[in-house]
Amino acid sequence: MDSLFTDLSARITDIIGNTDNSQDRKLQSICDVLKAEIPHYDWVGFYIVSQPRVLSLGPYAGEPTDHAEIPFGRGICGQVAESEETFVIQDVSTEDNYLSCSVDVKSEIVVPIFKDGEFVAQLDIDSHALVPFTDADTAFLEGICKSIGKLF
Numbered sequence: 001m002d003s004l005f006t007d008l009s010a011r012i013t014d015i016i017g018n019t020d021n022s023q024d025r026k027l028q029s030i031c032d033v034l035k036a037e038i039p040h041y042d043w044v045g046f047y048i049v050s051q052p053r054v055l056s057l058g059p060y061a062g063e064p065t066d067h068a069e070i071p072f073g074r075g076i077c078g079q080v081a082e083s084e085e086t087f088v089i090q091d092v093s094t095e096d097n098y099l100s101c102s103v104d105v106k107s108e109i110v111v112p113i114f115k116d117g118e119f120v121a122q123l124d125i126d127s128h129a130l131v132p133f134t135d136a137d138t139a140f141l142e143g144i145c146k147s148i149g150k151l152f
């Protein structure tokens with residue numbers, strides 16, 4: 001898995017650096033690559049701070065979701081918007097403040113994205129597996145989110 005993460009980090013650096021593409025195209029490509037290449041990533045998307053204390057759904061790969069807008073504090077995503085820290089939920093059934101997208105989702109990881117130290121967006125990943133995320137996922141995703149912050 002570590003070499004896969006190394007390879008994907010390089011691919012994502014290339015996507016970010018591609019001057020031909022818009023921010024939306026780049027974010028979409030990142031979602032598509034992560035969902036296609038990592039077996040336990042079943043839904044991959046960005047939520048973006050659109051107005052004060054509201055997250056809006058940005059580019060994503062996977063099934064459509066009802067949660068197009070999420071107020072800060074609501075669900076896993078809204079909690080990360082307030083804490084500004086990565087949140088790993090290995091079993092969503094243990095979390096009360098959770099917004100379900102699909103009964104198939106068993107776990108979730110949300111990583112904040114900063115531009116010049118300000119929280120601007122987050123990367124949200126749902127998995128259909130229980131307890132799928134390791135420290136390597138967290139390190140990989142936090143690493144790419146540092147680079148993705150440059151797109152905002």
Ligand code: SME
Pocket residue numbers: 043045065067070074075076077078097098099100101108124126
């Ligand atoms: N489960 C999230 C909502 C977003 S979906 O996963 C796409 C939450 O609890 O905030």
